[in-house]
Amino acid sequence: MTTLLPTTERPITALPKVLFTKNFSVTSAQLAALEGAPYEVWASHTDPDHGMLAAAPHTFLEPRGLLGDDYAAWLLSACTERGITLVIPGKERERLGHWRPAFAEAGIALIVPTDEATQRHLERKDEFLRAWDASILPIPQWTTFDTSASFEDGLKALNTDGVRLCVKPARGIYASGFRVLMERPDLDSFLKGELYQMSVAAAREMFAGGALPTMLLMHTLEGAERSIDCVAWQGRLIRAVVRRKGEQGQRLEDRPDLVAAAEKIAHTYHLSGIFNFQTKDDNSRVPHMLEINARASGGLRYSMAGGINFPRLLLDAATGTLDWAALPPVRTGLSVAEDKVVRVLGTADLAEAEQGEPEAAAG
Structure with missing residues (x-):
């Protein structure tokens, strides 16, 4: 331990x-x-x-x-x-x-969050999926590719009527490299500014020409997408907030099933700290595991609006002052959105003076 x-x-x-x-x-x-x-x-x-x-x-x-x-x-x-x-x-x-x-x-x-080997295991999405315990949550059908030939093999293996495929790198953060594959270019999606789509033809052109980093190819689930922000200490979950993503904002949900999954994840990987996992529903509204991030998510602010002070709970646990019998309740049923705040960090004149004039710098 x-x-x-x-x-x-x-x-x-x-x-x-x-x-x-x-x-x-x-x-x-x-x-x-x-x-x-x-x-x-x-x-x-x-x-x-x-x-x-x-x-x-x-x-x-x-x-x-x-x-x-x-x-x-x-x-x-x-x-x-x-x-x-x-x-x-x-x-x-x-x-x-x-x-x-x-x-x-x-x-x-x-x-x-945990020991070095476990952190690296969670970061390597292909290794994580291979070892994942599907009794906690199911996972989409998936495979890997690292050449154009293995990409074609993956397309054939995962081809299912009515199911779109997506690609993403096995190593990456946020949505870097993620694309949903379309059979042909879609003008409406292009005009709407949907950045996370790519035609199969464009993917073939991009992946041609040699070795690639390890990539994932998997079924794209079309149901609700959720992000679950968690804080734990030495394998024991303190609190978890489930938020369902939407186009205009997010909704904090009461989902005991996903909180139970969070408890199992914290215990399985003996996690300490703030972590996050992502799920997406299939057509039967069954949530599937996508990935675990052993770090705070970019959307943690949304979950903090549910009355959970993630860093305070973590520090109280680390210092032995956390009252486990009196943990704050999670406020659910809230629709939340984020307003950006501008901070004044200094004056432009001061910043320019510190950098020096271009002519002086050249001299």
């Missing part, structure tokens, strides 16, 4: 210091949600203008270009120097799973 609390505890005379390292923009919402919480909140990033740094009361810059063990060693030193006792990493999250003992020895709880 993984223990993320430090094995060598230092006396804490002030608020515990928690650091969120370089991550996606949704982390800004997590930082904002911790306002007033009994933690001293820090954020770090390589980009001085990133929203994470605007959302945190304490910040510092990360050096650019550090990867792997070099980054982990730098992070350990930076946290020790500042007296940080909890770290929720974004960058190099998988490799940092290997560094938990070193951080614990320094009195720092490194909160990674």
